[in-house]
Amino acid sequence: MLMWKLDSCRRRQRRGNKETRVAHQLHGQWYRGGTSKCWLFANDEMPADRVGIAQALAAAFGSGDERQLNGVGGASSTTSKAAVISPSAIPGIDISYLFAQVGIGASGVELTSNCGNCASAVALYAIQNGLVRPHGEITQVRMVNENTRSVLVADVATPDKRIPSNGAETIPGSSMPGVPVNVFFENVDGASTGELLPAGGAMTQLAFADDFVGASCIDAGAPACFVEAAELGMTGTESVAETRLRLGELIAIRSAASVAMGLSAEDEVPSPAVPKIGLVAAPADYTSISGETIPANAYDISARMVSMFDPHPAIGITSAIALARDAFVEDSLVNSIIADTVLAPVDESREISIRIGTPVGVISCQVQLDELGHVARLGVRRVARRIANADIDLPLVG
Structure with a gap:
C-alpha cells in the first residue's frame, strides 16, 4: 500500500453530492495557467505533512515513469506541476499555496x-471555489507561496462581479484563450536564500570545463x-x-551556480528545480516555435531557459521575474544589455516594461518602481x- 493515508478526519465524500469516497482517491481540479498546466488540490484533500503530500502527488502523477503513463502527469516540465491550496490566517492575505514540481x-x-x-x-481557483468573492470588474487575490514565503498579488478579471468560467484573451505560447490574470510579485529580493545576490556580487566567475564563465546569479522570484x-x-x-544540444554545458554551469549561491554543497546534487539557468543576449531577428518572424526591434533581451533539465518552450514566470529584477542590478549581465535602451526613459508612472524574446514569442514583464526609483513589484500578464x-x-x- 502507499506509505501514507488520509487522516480519519479527511472527507470521504465527493464534493457536491453524497457519493462515498475511498481513502486512496484524491479530488483535484486541472487548470491551465499561462503556459503551464497544474493540478490543484484543497489542503484537506492531502496528508498533513510534506512527505505525505510528495508521496501522494508522485503516485497521482505516475512520476516514476518518463511518460507518466500511469498517472495524470503531462510528462514535461511545464505540465508536471501541482499546488495545494488553503485559506490564509495572515492578515491581508487571502490564500496560501504549496507548489510542487513533480518528477x-x-x-x-x-x-x-x-x-x-x-x-x-x-488565483482563478480561489475565486471559482469560493475562497475569494468577486468584488468588481477586477478581483484582487493576495497569496503567499509557502515554498518561498513570497507574496503574490493576482488581478483576476471578474466582469460584472461574476465568477468567470471562460475568457477571451490569449498570450504567447498558447493560442487558446483564458481568463485574464495579471500576477505581481512583491518583496522578491532574496526570498529563497536571504540575499538578492547570493553569490556575492553582480557578476560571478563560475568554473566550467577547465575554464571560467561569467554569470549573474540572483535570487528574485526564484534563484537564477x-x-x-x-x-x-x-x-x-x-x-x-x-x-x-548544449544541455550538458548548461547543466554543468547550473551546478557550479548552485554551489556559488549556497543552494548546495560541492558534493551534493543540486535541486532539479533551482537555480534556474538561462542564456541571454541582445536582440536579433529569430523565428518562433509557431514560425513567426520576431524582429530585433520587437523585444529588449533574448532568453533561452532550461527547466528541469530540458529547454523551456517559453520562459518560466519566476525566471522572467529574476531576469527583470537583474536589469536593476548595476553592472549585472542583464543590466549591461538593456540599461541604455530600456531603463533610461522612466516616465512619471514609474513603470517599465521589459520585453523578453523567448522561443514562443515576446513575453513582457512589468516593473513598478517606488518614489525612490527602487523596484517595488514585478508582474506578468497571464491567462x-x-x-x-x-x-x-x-x-x-507494494
Missing part, C-alpha cells in the same frame, strides 16, 4: 520553488543564473532543439482556465 521518470517531488504560471491558476550566450558561442536566438474537475484514483503499490 518525471523519478519519484521525487520538488517543494522548494514557486511557479508564476501556476499562481495565475491558483544568467550567462551571456556569446560566452558559449551561441546567439541567444536558438530554437528549443538547438538549445537542447488561466479550468480544464477538469475530477477524482483521481491512486495506484496501490
